[in-house]
Amino acid sequence: MLWKSTSVDEKDVRHSRDEKPRRKSARGEGWSWVRYLMGRAPCCDKANVKKGPWSPEEDTKLKEFIDKNGTGGNWIALPQKAGLKRCGKSCRLRWLNYLRPNLKHGEFSEEEDRIICNLFAAIGSRWSIIASQLPGRTDNDIKNYWNTKLKKKLLGITSTSQRKTKPQQPADPDHHLLFPSITHQEIHLPTVGSQSLAPLIPDQHPLQHLPYHGTRESNGSMITFGIDQGCSSSEGNCSTTQLNYGNYGGMKDDRLIFSGGGFEIESTELEYNYEEELKQLLISNTTISPWILSLNSITDYKN
Template identity: 50%
Template sequence: MGRAPCCDKASVKKGPWSPEEDAKLKDYMEKNGTGGNWIALPQKAGLRRCGKSCRLRWLNYLRPNIKHGEFSDDEDRIICTLFASIGSRWSIIAAQLPGRTDNDIKNYWNTKLKKKLFGRVQSQTKPHQNQIHHATSTLLYNCSNNTYQTPATSFSCFGPPYSSTFSNTSASCLTATSILQPQPQESLVGPVQHYQLHDNNGVRIFGGEASCCSSSDGSCSNIQTSAGNNRELEYSDGDHHQQVGIHSYDEFYSDEGQKLIMASDGDHGWSGHQKSPNGLWGETETPLDYGIEEIKQLISTTSSCNSFVFDENKADENVMYY
């Protein structure tokens, strides 16, 4: 037995609204309001539509003072800042932008702003100089200073730590620093497990099946997996370090000889870290240059390793961190 449908699917019209339907709904709403019941509204208004559909049409398109068109720089900034701190709570974000709907903001974020903010950084380097090296590699995570290291270099942590279902592993740093995001109902002990690794943008870098290569006393000390694109991931833990395999990273060099390391999922673009002339690693520049520093600052102040609390019940949520 499934859930009872909110309306008779067979008798209601679906698809785009006609101007006549819009007029009927608008007219009815202006005269009567919802009457506290969206489900009953279509019949009263003479519409062959689902109540939910009417509600959506009214809220997203017909109600007064809806703002359509280009988002302003200020709106961009507000969206970015709020997304950074609360994630994809579009209705909350919309509440801060008068005239904008959650649907609008969601679409805008997914289609434009995300690209604008986290645009593909490889476009900022010259093609003929870009690809010096492409390798599958493992990265070493240093729990004490929250950095990842390649044999030669290091770059900053993708995200803050959170407690997760890694707690059944032996290494304390796993619960403190994990960037892997397993499915909440699953542990990492077992023959085949599912996992996801998200980048700072909440975008899945890679995911797939992971298998435990060795385990002792219920803990999983080494995991090897094949990412979606068949690149190997290696995962193991130790006293103060764990190896976190990144399925691929590429090194690029800018005109100034600055080195870039970028992780890619092959589908969703890149997350980049850049080594400056003074030897420090930082985020690569993004096409959206205004306000980004504020956003980063906000994120850094709200997601420190000690203060962040991960809600296991919300493990699927894409809370975004740098």
């Protein structure tokens, strides 16, 4: 792939002249405008930095410099020290996504697929966190993989979501790889020590859309919820599926350890409820966004 190399960012020029800031700032309604009017402090001298694809020479320069000196904790100053006419951010990205040692390139394994699906279902598009569970993969890699392949794979499954009963054959031949059949439904989500995830789930979380019945039970290692699958009575003959939140197993090498093996769906009526839920997530990430915030509690716990 060849990139058009430019020294002047045409889009930036257009943006600064004609467009308002695209997103509201969390600091308050006026903040972006203040920064906008003040002029955003550039991270580098854009008139004098090269853009576009990295040449092998640039790669060598960057790699040799970092091998010898490290990043020094200052990416902005690094390109000048390394003799590169690049933005510090660009150097950082190039290093993290391409030059860093022990990076894995190429096809994703089925196991990696499963982990990505599992974590996306649990935490949404927190690519850096997902990447932390896949050694050698970058968040950019996973994001691209998800957007170009995995999402379509899953949407392929859910494209027949109108159906209300189990089909004879999965729509996707790889369906069983992502959703291996088990005797009951399990969705393993991270919990923190003895603290279950459930209290962290706000009303907006898609799992909350499912009608619960019964009370939460704990056998010491697993917390289970009964889920009403739409029957008229809350007990008795009603077919109930359990949602099991696997216990959080702690941290190891800065990685979250889950007790569960993945996002697994039994081929029952409820499967399609979840396919719908997942489909909604895929179509609109805003559905899960509020719930994603709950993951911060896990981070807080870690700290």
